[in-house]
Amino acid sequence: MASERYNAPAREKHWQQAWEKADIFRAGANEKGPKCYVLEMFPYPSGRIHMGHVRNYAMGDVFARYKRMKGFNVLHPMGWDAFGMPAENAAMERKVHPGKWTYQNIDTMRGQLKSMGLSLDWSREIATCSPDYYQHQQKLFLDFLKKGIAYRKSSKVNWDPVDHTVLANEQVIDGRGWRSGALVEQRELTQWFFKITDYAQELLDDLETLTNWPEKVRLMQANWIGRSEGMLIRWALDPKTAPQEFNEVEVYTTRPDTLFGASFVAVAADHPIAKAAAEKNPALAAFCEECRRMGTSVADIEAAEKLGFDTGLRAVHPFDKDWRVPVYVANFVLMDYGTGAIFGCPSGDQRDMDFARRYDLPVVPVILPPGEDAKTFKIKNKANVDDGVMINSRFLDGLTTTAAFEEAAKRLETQKLGAKPQGQRKVNFRLRDWGISRQRYWGCPIPIVHCKDCGVVPVSEKDLPVKLPEDATFDKPGNPLDRHPTWKNCACPKCNKPATRETDTMDTFVDSSWYYVRFTAPQSDTPVDKKAAQYWLPVDQYIGGIEHAILHLLYSRFFARAMCDTGHLAFQGNTREPFAALFTQGMVTHETYKSQDGYWLLPNEVKFEGEGGERKAIEISSGRPAAIGSIEKMSKSKKNLVDPDDIIAHYGADCARWFMLSDSPPERDVIWTEAGVAGAGRFIQRIWRIVDEIAEKYPDKLGTKPATFGPEALDVRKAAHRALDQTGKTIEALRFNVAVAQIHEFANVLQSGLSKSGQGLDWAAREAGELLIRMIGPMMPHLAEECWARLGYNTLLANEPWPAPEAALLVDDQVTIAVQVNGKRRDELVISRTAANADVEAAALKLEPVIKALEGRPVKKVIVVPQRIVNVVG
């Protein structure tokens, strides 16, 4: 019987149920095999999944299913990064509780993910907004606190005066709150921090061990951590000029070698010395205020001029007690880097140069670039930051920059100012401690109580979790926890007198910093089941977007270490890295559309007229023109979403998966386009027809292998085993687009083989068909099951192994090698694979086109690369 077209939507449901019934994706099912933890970054439940999710989860699923077939004990879990602002915004806009909104989205998206046929262990599903999860996070917080990893300090934050909340730097756009549009203020607030800086060196050093991470990500993290080697140098202040409480100023520099080029000292507007000086000087106070208001956006910084204000203070040069330089407050000195104070060497730093020219300060060249003459060397308005030989630098003259650094450092270390050395070497990091306080409702409550008498008191562990109140209100801006009538009232855990709860919640990046640990034992009543974690960790393959290259991945690396140091976690071996291998897949992007009223429009809410540069978008509902915006990552906020449901309903999940995997290298961004989906759908039908024909012609399961095969059968067998070999390797390397091409190629050979006849071809075709099904199994799992059943099996293909190819079929006796003359291809040669180089050479020289190309010239040299190429040089 010739079967119908493969009805993907109907059959996919069937196979999903079969998998669920057999419960085959439960982790730990194959205890004999080595473990393999495959993880894709868990999604934020924003509403519905889009093609970006499909790409991410299809990739992870191919890898997980392949590893299953290879005999690994696979852990492949899924959960929800479920706290966050969009839920609160939805509450404000639609009067729906953030929890209700979030769980509805989870239900929708879970259903969509299930319809993709992913090999997930749903028994381990977690949602970070559930007390089952966040109570353990509160416990971790308390243990971090005990260990000094969590602490409280006052710090400057971006404050949105309309929404009454702190904003992350990324949420400030051109100096305004991204939601309210209000001018953001800098406010001093007491906040909770994690001491990630304690781990800066380790986080930097261990990047070297992450050989299965993209180089790019490691580099980005290294830059973010930003280690620099320099010195702290204390400059005495001339007591005649300085306020009483200050007799020195400490600066940080990476260039002590340029000290003789110094012409000023500058401090940040928030530096204590600036504040003290400002008290007596209203003009200076006004200048400091101006500095604080300055924007932090890129444009602002580029446009900003180097401005300063002379405090009237004079600092004494470390190497010359008679040399005094002015102390300025300068707008380009940052309080939170180094000591908040610098010395300026205009000839060696462009900012210092700009500053010096503006305020007429001396510019003394101290480094002579290679090839310059000291007598004629002049410096104008461009500072020289490169290495060279020291000049105008007294005892450093003639030394190289590096030697001068050492010499200056040595002197400063031995030289005393007061009782202490004048300078000390100091490694400085750009990385700051992680501020985790957020003035929001929909986050993990920080388990702390504020008591008038006892101060800041941790909640007792027996009182965990500190749960969010259900009955919060979202009708006005600000923190719903703070204005809740009763929630924050409690008894002090220490003295039992009335006290108030901390109303800040944790940054949602905290939630995602340890979920991969929780997945190893999601029901454990301690945060971590150490044994389970030790067995499963590290994650063997982590897959997610490059946009998390720094924050999430750095926080997670920090968290794993902090959890080790608080005794929650231990790794096998001597690593503390949570993700052994990382793959950053590219984004799925799409054009954006905006209506005339300024609302974002979904792609399916617009239609198009014209082509190329003339192409115009029309809003379908109103018939009015819509603006075509830039191509961006699919995101709910810009509404440039394509939902996979339509494709799944029409062509099936396998088609969506196959198409997403087939076209582009997985690490590259792709612009979503429907073109090609139909082609993928046709290929599915083609596979089905091939298998159908095999089932028809060779209905019996594979019996004894024939002793000999004719050439037609051998071609098919070779193609099959080669494809098996290659697709295995390419899937392992996550090069899915190449694997797709290899399967295509094989299917072409098999299909044409079916139209032939020859000795052993029936056996070979049946074998090839079975191998083809296994090969498509990880990518198109439903189709593979259907085909497997069509061949008469009543087992699940998902449980079938990935067989080893027959080595003998991977090599040819005869090879075709190209023949070049002077590097130009002239002919090719079919010869025994094991032919001696001399024989290959002789055969090549006899070829007609070779003789012709030589035009009678003598052969100077012949290069033979066995089994590849011959190059005749003449």
Next chain:
RNA sequence: GCGGACGUGGUGGAACGGUAGACACACAGGACUUAAAAUCCUGAGUUCGAAAGAGCGUGAGGGUUCGAGUCCCUCCGUCCGCACCA
């Protein structure tokens, strides 16, 4: 400004320093069909040529090499990250 990646047909893209353009999409022609869909076959980087074939071709220019899309240098372009970080 600093750091990094990338640049190959109409399109997405293949190619351990070894036959550039695999595989696919789109396209064109043909077969089957009353017709369409589906399917199958064929063609196709570009120039010259009826063809056989030859020349030119991986952003531009140079270099290393028997041989360069691949390695090195310079430039152009695109993208990404960081950024008054001392």
